[in-house]
Amino acid sequence: MPKSKVRKKSVYTPPEDAVRSRSAQAKALQPSPRWYAPVMVTLMLLGLMWIVVFYVAGEQIPFMASIGAGNFAIGFGAMVAGLIMSMRWR
Numbered sequence: 001m002p003k004s005k006v007r008k009k010s011v012y013t014p015p016e017d018a019v020r021s022r023s024a025q026a027k028a029l030q031p032s033p034r035w036y037a038p039v040m041v042t043l044m045l046l047g048l049m050w051i052v053v054f055y056v057a058g059e060q061i062p063f064m065a066s067i068g069a070g071n072f073a074i075g076f077g078a079m080v081a082g083l084i085m086s087m088r089w090r
Contacts, residue, residue: 031090040085047078 054071058064064071 029090032088036085036089040082040089042082043078043085044082047075047080047082050078051075 050071053061054064054075058071067074
């Protein structure tokens, strides 16, 4: 049985504008500063601690009792801020 002919494939060269946009993305995606990760973790833990303290002793702490259900917004807001920071961490 005869062998099939080998087809020569042309070498792919991407368009120049695609190469430029990739290099611009690579420059824009730099690692996060050193303080970023500790702040992110601190926000998540602070939000969790805020909600736990509100559940355990919220009635005994005057400013927490005056805020009322707003304590959930403060706690969850801090946790969400930490989670949003975690999505942008490099």
